[in-house]
Amino acid sequence: MEEMKLGAVESRFADIIWQQEPLSSGELVKLCGEELGWKKSTTYTVLKKLCERGIFRNQDGQVTSLISRQDFHAAQSRRFVEDTFQGSLPAFIAAFASQKRLSREEIREIRGMIDSYEEGR
Numbered sequence: 001m002e003e004m005k006l007g008a009v010e011s012r013f014a015d016i017i018w019q020q021e022p023l024s025s026g027e028l029v030k031l032c033g034e035e036l037g038w039k040k041s042t043t044y045t046v047l048k049k050l051c052e053r054g055i056f057r058n059q060d061g062q063v064t065s066l067i068s069r070q071d072f073h074a075a076q077s078r079r080f081v082e083d084t085f086q087g088s089l090p091a092f093i094a095a096f097a098s099q100k101r102l103s104r105e106e107i108r109e110i111r112g113m114i115d116s117y118e119e120g121r
Contacts, residue, residue, distance in 0.1 A: 005076070006050075012036060013046050017056055018069040025061045 032038040085091040
């Protein structure tokens with residue numbers, strides 16, 4: 001995948017596709033007109049750009065994703081940790097937790113994730 005970043009407007013556009021897929025390119029044009037105020041040409045320009053980046057596919061007028069929303073955001077998160085914290089997840093969590101107090105439930109969830117990861121190895 002060429003670039004794993006989306007701007008704010010591209011993210012809104014991608015969310016439309018992820019929420020509605022599969023959908024026809026005509027349906028996408030209509031939805032983008034209603035939700036983003038876009039013209040047909042703008043919709044097709046942005047769709048083409050995101051298809052070239054390997055996120056979506058427009059084949060025979062049918063628009064689908066090549067990567068799920070969850071996988072896309074996981075890859076974005078991984079890249080952020082790599083770029084900002086030299087790949088150190090503990091450094092990221094320490095920085096995050098220093099700015100936001102974790103609730104007991106969040107701590108329990110994180111422990112559960114770690115435990116299930118250890119069990120899977």
